[in-house]
Amino acid sequence: MKEESVALDMNTDFISAAPEPDPEMEIRSDCIIRYRPRTSGGLDIGLESRVMVMYGQSIHQLAEQTLTELGIAHASLHIEDYGALPFVVQARIEAAVKMAHPELEAVSLPELKDQTRQGSRRDRFRRSRLYIPGTMPKFMLNAGIHQPDAIILDLEDSVAPPEKLSARFIVRNALRTLDFFDAEPMVRINQGDLGLEDLEAVVPQPVHLVLIPKAETADQIRTVDAKIAEICKSCGREEPVFLMPILESTQGIVDAPAIARASGNNVALAIGLEDYTADLGVQRTAEGQESIFARSMVVNAARSAGLQATGTVFSDVDDMEGLRSTAMEAKSLGFDGMGAIHPRQIRVIHKAFAPTEDEIEMAKEIVLAFDEAQAKGLGVVSLGTKMIDPPVVKRAQRIVDLAVAGGSLEKDWKHLE
Amino acid sequence: MKLVENTAGRPVPTEVNGTEQTPFQGVGEYRPTGNKAAPPVRTCTDYPPGGDKRVRSLKEALQKAGLRDGMTISSHHHFRDGDLLMVQVFEAAAELGVKNLRWFPSASFPCHEPIIKHLESGLITWIEGSLNGPLGEYASSGKMNGTAVLRSHGGRWQAVQDGEVHIDIAVIAAPTADSFGNATGDRGPSACGLLGFGLVDSLYADKSIVVTDNLVPFPCLPWQIMGQNIDYVVEVDRIGNPEEIVSGTTELTRSPDRQYIAELTAEFVRAAGILRDGFSFQAGAGGTSLAFAIYLKEMMKEAGIKARFIRGGSTKYLVEMLEENLTDFILDGQTFDLEGVRSMRENPRHIDTSPFTSYNWHGKGNFASMVDVVVLGATEVDVDFNANVVTHSDGILLHGIGGWQNCLFSKCTILPIPSFRDRIPIIVDRVTTLCGPGELIDVIVTERGITINPLRKDLIKATKDSGLPIRPITEIKAEVEELCGGPPAKPEFTDQVIGIVKWVDGTVLDSVFKVKGTNDA
Numbered sequence: 004m005k006e007e008s009v010a011l012d013m014n015t016d017f018i019s020a021a022p023e024p025d026p027e028m029e030i031r032s033d034c035i036i037r038y039r040p041r042t043s044g045g046l047d048i049g050l051e052s053r054v055m056v057m058y059g060q061s062i063h064q065l066a067e068q069t070l071t072e073l074g075i076a077h078a079s080l081h082i083e084d085y086g087a088l089p090f091v092v093q094a095r096i097e098a099a100v101k102m103a104h105p106e107l108e109a110v111s112l113p114e115l116k117d118q119t120r121q122g123s124r125r126d127r128f129r130r131s132r133l134y135i136p137g138t139m140p141k142f143m144l145n146a147g148i149h150q151p152d153a154i155i156l157d158l159e160d161s162v163a164p165p166e167k168l169s170a171r172f173i174v175r176n177a178l179r180t181l182d183f184f185d186a187e188p189m190v191r192i193n194q195g196d197l198g199l200e201d202l203e204a205v206v207p208q209p210v211h212l213v214l215i216p217k218a219e220t221a222d223q224i225r226t227v228d229a230k231i232a233e234i235c236k237s238c239g240r241e242e243p244v245f246l247m248p249i250l251e252s253t254q255g256i257v258d259a260p261a262i263a264r265a266s267g268n269n270v271a272l273a274i275g276l277e278d279y280t281a282d283l284g285v286q287r288t289a290e291g292q293e294s295i296f297a298r299s300m301v302v303n304a305a306r307s308a309g310l311q312a313t314g315t316v317f318s319d320v321d322d323m324e325g326l327r328s329t330a331m332e333a334k335s336l337g338f339d340g341m342g343a344i345h346p347r348q349i350r351v352i353h354k355a356f357a358p359t360e361d362e363i364e365m366a367k368e369i370v371l372a373f374d375e376a377q378a379k380g381l382g383v384v385s386l387g388t389k390m391i392d393p394p395v396v397k398r399a400q401r402i403v404d405l406a407v408a409g410g411s412l413e414k415d416w417k418h419l420e
Numbered sequence: 421m422k423l424v425e426n427t428a429g430r431p432v433p434t435e436v437n438g439t440e441q442t443p444f445q446g447v448g449e450y451r452p453t454g455n456k457a458a459p460p461v462r463t464c465t466d467y468p469p470g471g472d473k474r475v476r477s478l479k480e481a482l483q484k485a486g487l488r489d490g491m492t493i494s495s496h497h498h499f500r501d502g503d504l505l506m507v508q509v510f511e512a513a514a515e516l517g518v519k520n521l522r523w524f525p526s527a528s529f530p531c532h533e534p535i536i537k538h539l540e541s542g543l544i545t546w547i548e549g550s551l552n553g554p555l556g557e558y559a560s561s562g563k564m565n566g567t568a569v570l571r572s573h574g575g576r577w578q579a580v581q582d583g584e585v586h587i588d589i590a591v592i593a594a595p596t597a598d599s600f601g602n603a604t605g606d607r608g609p610s611a612c613g614l615l616g617f618g619l620v621d622s623l624y625a626d627k628s629i630v631v632t633d634n635l636v637p638f639p640c641l642p643w644q645i646m647g648q649n650i651d652y653v654v655e656v657d658r659i660g661n662p663e664e665i666v667s668g669t670t671e672l673t674r675s676p677d678r679q680y681i682a683e684l685t686a687e688f689v690r691a692a693g694i695l696r697d698g699f700s701f702q703a704g705a706g707g708t709s710l711a712f713a714i715y716l717k718e719m720m721k722e723a724g725i726k727a728r729f730i731r732g733g734s735t736k737y738l739v740e741m742l743e744e745n746l747t748d749f750i751l752d753g754q755t756f757d758l759e760g761v762r763s764m765r766e767n768p769r770h771i772d773t774s775p776f777t778s779y780n781w782h783g784k785g786n787f788a789s790m791v792d793v794v795v796l797g798a799t800e801v802d803v804d805f806n807a808n809v810v811t812h813s814d815g816i817l818l819h820g821i822g823g824w825q826n827c828l829f830s831k832c833t834i835l836p837i838p839s840f841r842d843r844i845p846i847i848v849d850r851v852t853t854l855c856g857p858g859e860l861i862d863v864i865v866t867e868r869g870i871t872i873n874p875l876r877k878d879l880i881k882a883t884k885d886s887g888l889p890i891r892p893i894t895e896i897k898a899e900v901e902e903l904c905g906g907p908p909a910k911p912e913f914t915d916q917v918i919g920i921v922k923w924v925d926g927t928v929l930d931s932v933f934k935v936k937g938t939n940d941a
Contacts, residue, residue: 056909
């Protein structure tokens with residue numbers, strides 16, 4: 004950190020990295036940082052904290068360590084803490100510092116926790132994906148407990164422009180720190196160049212999948228994919244970063260087949276209907292007639308490219324019946340899952356996307372027939388007089404797996420038969 | 421102040437506010453003998469034969485009751501934060517120029533903040549009763565002259581019967597009363613449901629004053645407080661602020677984490693075999709407890725199970741269960757919302773209870789120990805299942821005990837609590853203040869798993885194959901500490917005891933020490 008650049012900021016007010024003020028909502032598990040560079044006098048760190056007795060000293064130490072890692076030797080820093088976890092304090096300090104010194108390259112990373120290092124699979128279930136705003140750490144801490152198939156730490160629509168930098172660091176640090184249990188950690192990056200910058204922060208972390216908003220062309224996907232490949236190369240990441248383009252414009256819908264095939268890392272296509280209906284120039288209705296083409300297009304484009312298709316979110320968190328029927332309809336169109344904006348929607352979604360009893364019974368028979376053929380060393384699977392093709396077996400196995408995941412079938416059902 | 425270590429390993433004083441104290445001896449070990457305290461003998465001819473015991477003002481009532489220096493004035497807390505009476509009572513006492521009073525409320529609330537000035541002036545020397553809000557902070561900072569004595573609802577009854585606390589004058593706020601002193605809480609502009617916490621006061625005080633803002637002609641029916649125990653009746657403009665007495669509606673928790681905890685708790689109850697026809701449960705008015713009751717209700721409907729009784733506080737959710745015939749009775753100790761009050765007035769399947777029926781160490785049995793399962797809160801628990809409800813991990817005294825200690829005697833005590841609040845882990849190595857001995861706490865349900873007290877081998881066995889996330893307490897503790905950035909540092913205490921926590925039998929379970937750095941008097 005050069006002294007000159009610090010001097011430039013000498014007369015400015017404190018730079019703040021703070022959660023957006025919302026009079027309706029109490030600030031919890033977060034903090035407000037005020038940072039002012041100076042040219043001498045060392046580090047002056049002030050702290051007010053709701054957890055002063057229990058963690059005051061450790062917050063102080065963490066602040067000092069963070070500033071040091073960022074190469075800041077002289078500064079005035081004030082922390083107004085509402086029980087923020089260390090990774091949040093660290094992220095908000097880094098954001099405040101970098102708002103004052105945009106050219107700063109140093110980073111301050113929390114320790115990479117063991118539980119974050121689990122791999123993913125292309126074809127894992129993605130029935131529900133829970134969106135969490137990137138600036139709302141309080142919703143991240145226990146998100147995995149509600150057992151969504153995926154958790155999306157969002158940097159895009161749910162984050163106001165002044166908060167973009169804080170969100171990026173909070174999300175990056177959360178990926179390194181939090182246990183999301185069996186949920187697949189995903190990040191929705193911003194559109195355009197901002198999104199490519201987001202990648203720098205998140206790709207070296209244990210993120211499994213990146214959602215690309217407002218996907219309209221195959222080139223867009225290739226740009227993101229190339230950027231990811233470049234980052235992976237420099238950080239030594241070997242595991243793939245899967246991609247889920249979100250189609251939310253008429254252009255994206257008509258180009259869906261090309262977008263689906265744009266990258267080998269694509270695992271699913273998602274549809275976003277708010278923007279799409281606006282683009283189409285129609286009102287979004289509960290019945291959804293206006294989007295029937297778009298939804299079918301997405302499903303067909305995805306399927307034909309060997310990808311999953313996943314639906315939009317249902318925004319009324321109190322209307323469980325509406326959610327259920329929306330999810331059932333999505334399933335009937337061929338979608339594999341949908342978005343969630345509140346943990347309480349997860350179970351309803353999983354139930355809706357679970358196979359029916361008849362589907363399960365048929366799938367079980369096929370799987371058992373396949374097992375029997377394998378045991379007998381037969382190349383052909385048959386059920387009664389009917390021959391069963393390999394894709395049918397595969398589909399049956401997936402239905403059985405879904406039924407087990409949804410709790411409607413015992414894990415060791417074969418032994419119980 | 422001389423401190424000794426009690427059997428729970430906690431340092432406790434042997435004398436508090438001039439009264440000798442018995443250190444805690446273990447759960448169920450302390451069995452005092454002798455006779456109970458009794459009120460003075462009365463002669464009916466000393467009272468107006470026409471039954472009209474009205475006097476013109478609070479001041480006159482206090483005067484007639486013989487208020488003088490050093491006396492104890494008691495009150496109940498059925499108005500919770502909506503009490504407008506006690507501030508008026510101490511204003512009247514101040515006008516009479518007395519000092520060194522002891523206030524013996526069943527609990528105090530933030531609405532009593534104006535009383536701090538009487539503590540400072542010397543009108544009141546100390547408060548014996550649950551301290552919520554500003555009075556708790558005041559006592560925590562060591563400013564109160566006497567030492568705070570924290571008791572459970574049952575412990576308050578026991579202390580009066582033991583003669584440990586002698587009530588000189590009881591002031592009983594009554595939403596509806598007649599001029600003879602019969603009083604009820606279930607109707608009137610300040611309706612609060614029950615008056616059970618004021619019952620012991622009416623029975624044992626030297627003088628009892630009923631104060632009402634809704635006087636009805638004799639007889640006031642029902643009479644939760646009997647006029648035969650009342651000396652004077654005072655009519656005032658307003659005794660309570662209805663919005664703060666009972667909430668219009670009690671709110672379910674909207675936190676998905678807490679909903680999940682509530683659901684896990686209900687699932688545990690089912691898996692443990694507690695949920696069966698004719699069972700009983702108690703759940704309070706906290707958002708998580710209410711959500712627990714709702715999950716339980718769905719399970720009961722699904723399985724065709726009906727409870728014999730539910731111990732309230734009544735809320736609209738429990739009232740719904742009563743009206744949908746999912747329980748035969750609600751046993752009310754207090755009432756939390758307007759629906760609860762309405763139902764209590766209209767439905768004879770509500771049964772009035774009091775600390776005497778449910779919680780009293782000197783009773784010939786208690787309803788609380790007959791309940792199959794109770795869910796309660798806590799500010800902290802430790803790896804030995806001990807729990808704290810009065811202080812937080814920063815050592816500041818903030819809450820009263822209420823009926824919490826007494827309810828621990830149910831057949832299965834479950835604490836559904838989040839594993840951390842803000843950044844503060846709830847499971848610690850040793851609770852800051854011991855309020856409930858671990859041997860009485862059976863299950864702790866957090867969003868990160870359920871932990872069963874190793875003493876409850878029956879529950880462990882019953883739920884072994886339930887598929888529920890049952891984990892050792894130390895494992896959950898370690899996981900949360902990892903998340904929160906290490907175990908929380910402990911507050912530093914001075915050696916000044918600012919309060920004691922009584923056990924239900926009147927012995928001293930723990931001391932609350934003054935935190936270093938808090939304001940000195």
